[in-house]
Amino acid sequence: xxxxxxxxxxxxxxxxxxxxxxxxxxxxxxxxxxxxxxxxxxxxxxxxxxxxxxxxxxxxxxxxxxxxxxxxxxxxxxxxxxxxxxxxxxxxxxxxxxxxxxxxxxxxxxxxxxxxxxxxxxxxxxxxxxxxxxxxxxxxxxxxxxxxxxxxxxxxxxxxxxxxxxxxxxxxxxxxxxxxxxxxxxxxxxxxxxxxxxxxxxxxxxxxxxxxxxxxxxxxxxxxxxxxxxxxxxxxxxxxxxxxxxxxxxxxxxxxxxxxxxxxxxxxxxxxxxxxxxxxxxxxxxxxxxxxxxxxxxxxxxxxxxxxxxxxxxxxxxxxxxxxxxxxxxxxxxxxxxxxxxxxxxxxxxxxxxxxxxxxxxxxxxxxxxxxxxxxxxxxxxxxxxxxxxxxxxxxxxxxxxxxxxxxxxxxxxxx
Numbered sequence: 001x002x003x004x005x006x007x008x009x010x011x012x013x014x015x016x017x018x019x020x021x022x023x024x025x026x027x028x029x030x031x032x033x034x035x036x037x038x039x040x041x042x043x044x045x046x047x048x049x050x051x052x053x054x055x056x057x058x059x060x061x062x063x064x065x066x067x068x069x070x071x072x073x074x075x076x077x078x079x080x081x082x083x084x085x086x087x088x089x090x091x092x093x094x095x096x097x098x099x100x101x102x103x104x105x106x107x108x109x110x111x112x113x114x115x116x117x118x119x120x121x122x123x124x125x126x127x128x129x130x131x132x133x134x135x136x137x138x139x140x141x142x143x144x145x146x147x148x149x150x151x152x153x154x155x156x157x158x159x160x161x162x163x164x165x166x167x168x169x170x171x172x173x174x175x176x177x178x179x180x181x182x183x184x185x186x187x188x189x190x191x192x193x194x195x196x197x198x199x200x201x202x203x204x205x206x207x208x209x210x211x212x213x214x215x216x217x218x219x220x221x222x223x224x225x226x227x228x229x230x231x232x233x234x235x236x237x238x239x240x241x242x243x244x245x246x247x248x249x250x251x252x253x254x255x256x257x258x259x260x261x262x263x264x265x266x267x268x269x270x271x272x273x274x275x276x277x278x279x280x281x282x283x284x285x286x287x288x289x290x291x292x293x294x295x296x297x298x299x300x301x302x303x304x305x306x307x308x309x310x311x312x313x314x315x316x317x318x319x320x321x322x323x324x325x326x327x328x329x330x331x332x333x334x335x336x337x338x339x340x341x342x343x344x345x346x347x348x349x350x351x352x353x354x355x356x357x358x359x360x361x362x363x364x365x366x367x368x369x370x371x372x373x374x375x376x377x378x379x380x381x382x383x384x385x386x387x388x389x390x391x392x393x394x395x396x397x398x399x400x401x402x403x404x405x406x407x408x409x410x411x412x413x414x415x416x
Contacts, residue, residue, distance in 0.1 A: 011188025014128025019058035021135025024215025057216035152188035281316030299327035
């Protein structure tokens with residue numbers, strides 16, 4: 001099982017993650033290409049090699065000009081939803097910003113939806129988070145573990161004025177992670193860095209692994225120690241020294257899956273998801289039509305309703321939602337609040353999602369965007385954008401299916 005061990009002996013920030021993932025082996029050209037799918041301008045990326053107290057590291061700077069708008073969570077999600085990022089990158093980025101919004105909301109006593117992102121809503125912070133998820137994705141989406149974190153100390157300045165270090169939002173995000181402070185070093189773990197850690201990793205505990213590659217990402221400041229984030233990527237091994245396969249087997253599986261619920265699924269490796277479901281036979285269909293979009297709004301990746309026949313021959317409905325572990329409670333809360341259910345079932349599942357990219361093809365009816373899904377470099381599905389096809393069909397007075405067929409033909413002929 002491929003793992004990444006993240007060492008935060010000098011803290012962790014967005015730019016440090018970018019440098020470390022690139023230094024450990026993420027291909028820069030493909031990484032820049034993924035960031036291009038964010039479709040967000042107003043920034044310039046610069047990458048250079050620096051030395052921090054004798055350690056060579058990559059320094060990545062995201063330079064943005066002009067005054068940045070104070071975005072809300074909905075603004076960030078809109079940017080991510082309209083992007084052409086790989087699905088895994090988009091999902092992790094959404095998760096990180098949801099975690100940030102929840103932490104900000106708790107600190108400021110407001111709802112996550114009403115939080116005004118200041119520093120973390122700027123273009124550079126968005127690129128930091130998406131770029132960190134892209135680096136993880138390009139390295140094969142390893143299961144991530146983190147060392148105890150140096151959180152710094154003293155005071156820093158925020159949009160709200162002076163605040164203690166670590167920042168209250170950072171403290172919220174790092175609950176459950178081992179941390180320590182070596183004194184008044186200033187802010188070493190930023191809210192952005194904490195959100196990335198919370199999204200991708202968990203405490204290392206008794207992790208055993210064989211390192212295959214090492215990367216260092218540099219921070220901006222000079223500290224008493226090398227101001228770098230180190231990431232080692234390799235294969236996880238059991239106490240016997242054998243490689244651990246995803247899911248495990250026998251005694252090793254017992255060690256891997258110890259515990260229950262979210263923790264057990266997290267230990268299995270790969271993408272981890274939950275299905276929450278419930279059966280009801282006394283609920284208005286109008287409520288059902290309202291519930292599904294509500295579940296998507298609170299973070300479910302998918303939600304659907306299946307008609308069923310229940311006891312005594314009563315017609316009913318099975319409500320189901322797919323979500324990540326961090327949205328599990330929010331999904332259950334929404335089901336209980338918006339339906340007549342008095343109990344739900346939940347279980348861990350694994351999902352494999354195809355990589356996707358969006359291309360624009362020029363047809364006799366005009367340009368049409370098309371989503372191309374592929375696996376291991378092989379195209380598996382082609383899906384023209386409906387709205388583009390509809391507009392072209394209406395403009396030229398031809399059947400919708402003609403436009404669809406032409407788009408698919410163009411994709412095949414160009415080998416996209």
